[in-house]
Amino acid sequence: MLFGKTLDRQLGNRPKEIKFCTKCVVSSQRPRITFDEQGVCSACRYAYEKHNLIDWDERERQLRDLLDRFRSKDGSYDCLVPGSGGKDSSYVSHQLKYKYGMHPLTVTWAPFEYTDIGWKNFLNWKDSGFDNLLCFPNGQVHRKLSRLAFELLGDAWEPFAYGQKAYAFHMAIKFKIPLIFYGESGEIEYGGSTRNKDKPYEDPDDWRELYYKGSGIDELLQHGLEADLFSKEEIANNPLMFYRQPDPEALRNLGCQMHWFSYYKKWVPQENYYYSVENTGFQANPEHSEGTYSKYASLDDKQDGFHFYLAFIKFGIARATSDAAHEIRDGHITREEGVALVKRYDGAFPARHFQWFLNYLGISEGEFWDIINMYHELSPHVWKKVDGQWKLRRNVWGGGVDD
Numbered sequence: 001m002l003f004g005k006t007l008d009r010q011l012g013n014r015p016k017e018i019k020f021c022t023k024c025v026v027s028s029q030r031p032r033i034t035f036d037e038q039g040v041c042s043a044c045r046y047a048y049e050k051h052n053l054i055d056w057d058e059r060e061r062q063l064r065d066l067l068d069r070f071r072s073k074d075g076s077y078d079c080l081v082p083g084s085g086g087k088d089s090s091y092v093s094h095q096l097k098y099k100y101g102m103h104p105l106t107v108t109w110a111p112f113e114y115t116d117i118g119w120k121n122f123l124n125w126k127d128s129g130f131d132n133l134l135c136f137p138n139g140q141v142h143r144k145l146s147r148l149a150f151e152l153l154g155d156a157w158e159p160f161a162y163g164q165k166a167y168a169f170h171m172a173i174k175f176k177i178p179l180i181f182y183g184e185s186g187e188i189e190y191g192g193s194t195r196n197k198d199k200p201y202e203d204p205d206d207w208r209e210l211y212y213k214g215s216g217i218d219e220l221l222q223h224g225l226e227a228d229l230f231s232k233e234e235i236a237n238n239p240l241m242f243y244r245q246p247d248p249e250a251l252r253n254l255g256c257q258m259h260w261f262s263y264y265k266k267w268v269p270q271e272n273y274y275y276s277v278e279n280t281g282f283q284a285n286p287e288h289s290e291g292t293y294s295k296y297a298s299l300d301d302k303q304d305g306f307h308f309y310l311a312f313i314k315f316g317i318a319r320a321t322s323d324a325a326h327e328i329r330d331g332h333i334t335r336e337e338g339v340a341l342v343k344r345y346d347g348a349f350p351a352r353h354f355q356w357f358l359n360y361l362g363i364s365e366g367e368f369w370d371i372i373n374m375y376h377e378l379s380p381h382v383w384k385k386v387d388g389q390w391k392l393r394r395n396v397w398g399g400g401v402d403d
């Protein structure tokens with residue numbers, strides 16, 4: 001290890017008591033999630049509103065009003081849709097163009113390394129009728145940032161997240177396209193901060209807390225300098241602008257607005273999947289993804305499995321928990337079925353791309369496990385070492401050390 005410490009401030013905010021939602025399978029460890037007095041999580045509460053209380057006809061009117069204000073008369077771009085060509089961005093862009101007569105420019109911040117199925121889906125997306133700007137960040141810089149983030153934030157995926165958020169806003173300024181459409185608000189749909197629940201957009205001021213986990217690229221670079229991973233010249237000679245939030249003044253001058261499609265349309269991932277298969281040539285994986293039972297979400301990047309695996313180490317819940325939780329909320333499966341799926345799949349090691357991951361970060365297998373072990377040790381309320389093996393203290397099916 002280079003540092004033997006973490007900068008992830010979310011870790012200190014985890015409640016020490018682990019409890020599971022009485023309606024779905026998520027636990028109190030999910031960052032920013034809250035539980036009410038009946039033990040129901042904020043995502044389930046929102047799901048109830050979504051399926052029972054929200055007037056979706058009224059939201060449809062709001063969407064049409066918004067689009068009427070922004071739609072171009074001369075066929076020029078009038079909105080940006082950031083995405084990967086997965087089921088969600090395919091659905092959003094296709095709806096905007098073909099149902100609502102908008103002229104979207106799609107923009108993609110490239111994954112660390114495309115999987116075959118991810119690349120195919122990306123190509124099929126643009127072939128279904130979209131202009132696309134695909135941005136690959138500098139491979140040397142990105143690799144080093146990932147190496148730093150893996151150790152310091154417990155997630156090598158972080159540099160991707162910075163660009164995924166910021167790149168679209170830079171392009172909005174560059175091409176003077178003020179309207180940006182993201183798919184769903186993960187904070188609201190999957191459990192997290194609910195402060196933006198009743199509005200269709202979020203403010204750039206929210207970014208630091210929600211996307212940068214209280215940290216950011218400059219902190220990573222500083223540590224990279226200390227560890228001689230970066231030289232001063234290397235940092236000075238690379239613009240690194242797509243990792244950073246653009247100038248708020250430029251966004252204000254443009255009148256930039258970022259809206260969630262999920263505010264206007266009831267967001268049901270399984271339906272986005274069916275829609276994108278039919279309309280944009282989207283294909284699911286023939287086999288389920290490691291660590292979950294689903295075949296149609298988060299398919300495009302060889303790194304994805306490690307993002308979810310590290311969540312498992314830090315929070316004790318991972319990809320199957322997340323997939324099962326929202327399928328329970330959407331009424332596709334029962335809680336009992338969800339619990340069984342979590343028991344069977346959650347936290348499985350992403351072996352398929354392990355060698356690739358080590359090579360990408362330039363670390364040995366020993367270093368990998370040292371870092372994983374450090375995050376176990378940083379989570380003593382989640383894990384207990386029994387006979388040299390880390391065991392979950394509590395899990396949703398009740399077989400944990402403390403259950």
Ligand SMILES: [Zn+2]
Pocket residue numbers: 021022023024025026040041042043044045
């Ligand atoms: Zn819940």
